[in-house]
Amino acid sequence: MARRVDHSPDELKVMILDAAEDLVMAGGVSELSARKIAQKIGYAPGTIYNVYTNIDELILILNGKTLERLYDHLSMVRLDGEADIGSANENLEKLLIGYLAFIDENRSLWRLLFDHVPSSEDDLPEWYNQRVLKLLSVIDQVLLPLLSGRGAEERRDVSATLWASLHGIISLADKKKLDVVISRSSHDVCSLLITTFLNGLKDHADFTGKIQ
Amino acid sequence: MARRVDHSPDELKVMILDAAEDLVMAGGVSELSARKIAQKIGYAPGTIYNVYTNIDELILILNGKTLERLYDHLSMVRLDGEADIGSANENLEKLLIGYLAFIDENRSLWRLLFDHVPSSEDDLPEWYNQRVLKLLSVIDQVLLPLLSGRGAEERRDVSATLWASLHGIISLADKKKLDVVISRSSHDVCSLLITTFLNGLKDHADFTGKIQ
DNA sequence: ATAGAATAGTGAACACCGTTCAAAATTCAA
DNA sequence: TTGAATTTTGAACGGTGTTCACTATTCTAT
Numbered sequence: 001m002a003r004r005v006d007h008s009p010d011e012l013k014v015m016i017l018d019a020a021e022d023l024v025m026a027g028g029v030s031e032l033s034a035r036k037i038a039q040k041i042g043y044a045p046g047t048i049y050n051v052y053t054n055i056d057e058l059i060l061i062l063n064g065k066t067l068e069r070l071y072d073h074l075s076m077v078r079l080d081g082e083a084d085i086g087s088a089n090e091n092l093e094k095l096l097i098g099y100l101a102f103i104d105e106n107r108s109l110w111r112l113l114f115d116h117v118p119s120s121e122d123d124l125p126e127w128y129n130q131r132v133l134k135l136l137s138v139i140d141q142v143l144l145p146l147l148s149g150r151g152a153e154e155r156r157d158v159s160a161t162l163w164a165s166l167h168g169i170i171s172l173a174d175k176k177k178l179d180v181v182i183s184r185s186s187h188d189v190c191s192l193l194i195t196t197f198l199n200g201l202k203d204h205a206d207f208t209g210k211i212q
Numbered sequence: 213m214a215r216r217v218d219h220s221p222d223e224l225k226v227m228i229l230d231a232a233e234d235l236v237m238a239g240g241v242s243e244l245s246a247r248k249i250a251q252k253i254g255y256a257p258g259t260i261y262n263v264y265t266n267i268d269e270l271i272l273i274l275n276g277k278t279l280e281r282l283y284d285h286l287s288m289v290r291l292d293g294e295a296d297i298g299s300a301n302e303n304l305e306k307l308l309i310g311y312l313a314f315i316d317e318n319r320s321l322w323r324l325l326f327d328h329v330p331s332s333e334d335d336l337p338e339w340y341n342q343r344v345l346k347l348l349s350v351i352d353q354v355l356l357p358l359l360s361g362r363g364a365e366e367r368r369d370v371s372a373t374l375w376a377s378l379h380g381i382i383s384l385a386d387k388k389k390l391d392v393v394i395s396r397s398s399h400d401v402c403s404l405l406i407t408t409f410l411n412g413l414k415d416h417a418d419f420t421g422k423i424q
Numbered sequence: 425a426t427a428g429a430a431t432a433g434t435g436a437a438c439a440c441c442g443t444t445c446a447a448a449a450t451t452c453a454a
Numbered sequence: 455t456t457g458a459a460t461t462t463t464g465a466a467c468g469g470t471g472t473t474c475a476c477t478a479t480t481c482t483a484t
Contacts, residue, residue: 009461030331033440033441033442034441034442034443035440035441035442043462043463044462044463044464045442045443045463045464046443046444046445046462046463046464047461047462047463049442049443049444050461050462054442054443055442055443114384114387114389115327115329117327117387123388123391124388124391124392129392132389132392132393133392133393136393153395156393156394156395157394157395157396157401157404158404160390160393160394160401161381161394161401161404161405161408163393164377164380164381164384164385164390164394164401165376165377165378165380165381165405166377166380167380167384168376168377168378168379168380168381168383168384169373169376169377169380171380171383172326172376172379172380173376175326175329176335176336177326177344178372178376179335179336180336180341180344180345181344181345181348181368181372181375182368182369182372182373183365183368183369184369189369189372189373189376192369192370192373193373193377193409195412196373196408196409196412196413197405197408197409197412198412199411199412199413199414200407200408200409200410200411200412200413201408201411201412202411221432245469245470245471246470246471246472247469247470247471255433255434256433256434256435257434257435257471257472258433258434258435258472258473258474259432259433259434261471261472261473262432262433266471266472267471267472425484426483426484427482427483427484428481428482428483428484429480429481429482429483430479430480430481430482431478431479431480431481432477432478432479432480433476433477433478433479434474434475434476434477434478435474435475435476435477436473436474436475436476437472437473437474437475438471438472438473439470439471439472440469440470440471440472441468441469441470441471442467442468442469442470443466443467443468443469444465444466444467445463445464445465445466446463446464446465446466447462447463447464447465448461448462448463448464449460449461449462449463450459450460450461450462451458451459451460451461452457452458452459452460453456453457453458453459454455454456454457454458
């Protein structure tokens with residue numbers, strides 16, 4: 001057949017993406033399949049492959065969208081402008097609350113974002129990496145006042161360390177792999193980590209091993 | 213057919229488990245399938261379901277085995293007995309090195325251990341939880357001298373927090389989701405976290421919000 | 425020794441999955 | 455109006471987990 005005039009390729013691409021998003025939101029990651037998307041938009045499965053090279057590419061773009069939505073969500077958080085540890089702690093706590101709220105409202109998309117490992121081992125595309133960096137810049141800004149003496153790269157390493165640590169707690173808790181081992185909510189555990197981490201950043205050996 | 217006399221049910225269970233382990237080690241998590249296991253041990257696929265209720269149960273038991281092997285690996289690490297932060301740091305660094313070495317030698321099994329989410333949402337069995345706790349006790353012991361003033365439960369929470377944080381770093385790095393964001397090896401990042409965390413544990417508000 | 429119950433193992437079948445691609449349907453250009 | 459170009463199809467391929475009627479074998483009891 002040919003162009004059913006119904007939808008341009010670009011429209012189709014969006015329709016497929018939206019259908020995928022709906023499926024994941026409504027039924028979890030396991031509901032995402034080419035056939036179900038096709039059924040939802042009233043096309044044949046093969047049509048998806050005219051517009052996306054494969055399902056991994058579709059997921060990548062969907063994850064990019066989730067990343068963007070997460071950034072939008074977190075940049076709404078009102079941050080304190082003071083440069084002391086107390087303010088940084090409060091700010092990080094606010095970000096944490098925002099992040100946990102986002103996860104709560106977008107649990108399945110968030111799982112897809114972090115748990116999905118694409119079959120191919122190619123590097124992620126530049127536009128995707130940019131979004132990750134943009135997201136991390138939110139934490140970076142909060143830590144900036146405390147790390148003004150250090151270089152941009154080292155600062156980003158510190159932010160990323162904190163971020164990855166929080167992610168570890170939240171994702172293990174989500175997978176129910178912390179239940180045995182911990183008696184508190186992941187929120188409380190994250191708060192503890194933030195406080196301890198910030199406290200630990202004071203006057204100790206930095207990344208390069210020098211004392212500040 | 214009946215008992216081919218070849219193997220008792222218990223033998224069969226072990227054979228299947230070993231075949232599964234071999235498949236994962238040799239070709240990654242995606243190589244694990246009922247048909248491939250069956251082929252490897254010279255039985256029909258259905259036989260597996262006479263001995264395991266489903267593949268998730270098989271994976272759970274395999275993960276239990278990996279957990280046990282990881283514990284054995286880590287309990288070989290010689291730890292310093294001093295009670296100061298420096299010793300704790302050294303000890304954790306040694307454990308980290310041991311852990312990273314284990315991952316290096318058992319990457320696919322380790323991925324199966326942490327990434328696999330069973331379809332059913334039942335709680336994990338008690339014997340499995342015990343193994344997780346036993347593993348965590350290794351970190352617990354190292355932190356014990358620094359947290360002697362706190363209760364056992366709170367100490368375990370602190371250990372689990374550190375553990376989950378390290379896991380977050382290592383597993384994000386493994387999924388190549390830190391490459392953009394960080395310039396160092398996951399080993400270095402983990403070392404930074406350990407140092408900062410230990411430093412931060414000194415004289416700051418504890419889990420309950422009180423100052424020590 | 426033989427009949428029958430119990431057990432062990434089978435493998436085709438079911439309902440899925442991602443992906444491909446020759447063919448068909450439609451539109452556009454000449 | 456014809457023919458080229460394009461879009462869409464859906465059957466087909468090779469895979470997945472899981473089930474279950476059936477068969478083959480062994481054990482038990484007569």
